[in-house]
Amino acid sequence: MTLQGKVALVTGASRGIGRGIALRLAADGARVVVNHPGEEALAQAAVEEIKERGGSALALEADVSQADQVEAMFESTVKAFGGLDILVNNAGICPFVEWFDMTEEIFERVHQVNLKGAFLCSHQASRIMRDQGRGGRIISLSSISALVGGSFQTHYTPTKAGIRSLMQSLAIVLGPYGITCNSILPGTILTEINREHYQDPVVFARDSGRVPLGRLGQPEDIAGVAAFLASDDARYVNGADILVDGGLFVNLQ
Ligand code: NAD
Ligand code: RM4
Numbered sequence: 001m002t003l004q005g006k007v008a009l010v011t012g013a014s015r016g017i018g019r020g021i022a023l024r025l026a027a028d029g030a031r032v033v034v035n036h037p038g039e040e041a042l043a044q045a046a047v048e049e050i051k052e053r054g055g056s057a058l059a060l061e062a063d064v065s066q067a068d069q070v071e072a073m074f075e076s077t078v079k080a081f082g083g084l085d086i087l088v089n090n091a092g093i094c095p096f097v098e099w100f101d102m103t104e105e106i107f108e109r110v111h112q113v114n115l116k117g118a119f120l121c122s123h124q125a126s127r128i129m130r131d132q133g134r135g136g137r138i139i140s141l142s143s144i145s146a147l148v149g150g151s152f153q154t155h156y157t158p159t160k161a162g163i164r165s166l167m168q169s170l171a172i173v174l175g176p177y178g179i180t181c182n183s184i185l186p187g188t189i190l191t192e193i194n195r196e197h198y199q200d201p202v203v204f205a206r207d208s209g210r211v212p213l214g215r216l217g218q219p220e221d222i223a224g225v226a227a228f229l230a231s232d233d234a235r236y237v238n239g240a241d242i243l244v245d246g247g248l249f250v251n252l253q
Pocket of ligand 1: 011013014015017036089091094141144190
């Protein structure tokens with residue numbers, strides 16, 4: 001129970017990687033806010049699962065791209081749990097779109113949710129953490145896509161590079177307050193975000209085959225790394241990024 005007494009907020013935790021992280025942080029002892037953008041039933045199911053395992057959690061709705069909703073969510077978190085120690089910027093979208101079909105609207109929406117959302121949540125969380133005076137953790141889901149391109153992701157890869165860069169700058173700004181800021185760069189994790197893409201068995205076999213460990217990832221593969229970054233063992237890790245891709249990135253030759 002390395003996170004006993006801590007309060008964590010995970011954005012986009014109704015499913016996928018965020019859900020996996022919320023369950024893991026709760027298992028490690030944190031009281032967890034399960035943020036969702038209107039997926040009440042899924043978020044409640046995550047909360048119930050945490051409670052059944054003896055943990056403590058609360059679902060809060062907010063679209064992370066909307067400043068007023070984000071502010072209200074952090075106010076409710078402090079009201080319910082008395083403070084905040086860990087923020088996980090996980091909420092993200094990636095509609096797979098061909099470059100010549102890309103629209104300004106899709107490009108902007110992906111930037112608003114992924115990058116502006118991480119900015120708004122980090123801004124709110126860091127103010128609370130600064131005023132508490134007991135440090136904190138900001139952990140953001142960047143991606144292998146911060147390092148390499150993706151042909152159907154021309155709107156998305158810049159947001160993941162931006163999130164990684166945001167954490168690097170915030171590591172400098174917030175380090176003096178004892179607040180560490182780091183990124184996780186997952187490779188390919190099987191979730192709703194890419195379910196349709198991997199319905200094509202040829203694409204699935206090709207991408208699985210590229211991973212030296214022989215499989216695509218699961219949310220739990222990321223959750224353990226988030227738990228480490230949230231823990232005291234990671235107290236001197238700041239401005240770093242951890243690539244969690246089964247060896248995909250180095251498999252070029
Ligand atoms: P997912 O689609 O299963 O989960 C995304 C979550 O974000 C959902 O809970 C969704 O409700 C939430 N969300 C979407 N828009 C939101 C908004 N406006 N406000 C609040 N929440 C919102 O996908 P996932 O794979 O679990 O993705 C989680 C994060 O991990 C994303 O940031 C994604 O870019 C990143 N990531 C995923 C992979 C992968 O291969 N799955 C790889 C690298 C990085
Ligand atoms: C990730 C990475 C994965 C993809 C998801 C949608 O950042 O590019 O391969 O499945 O995004």
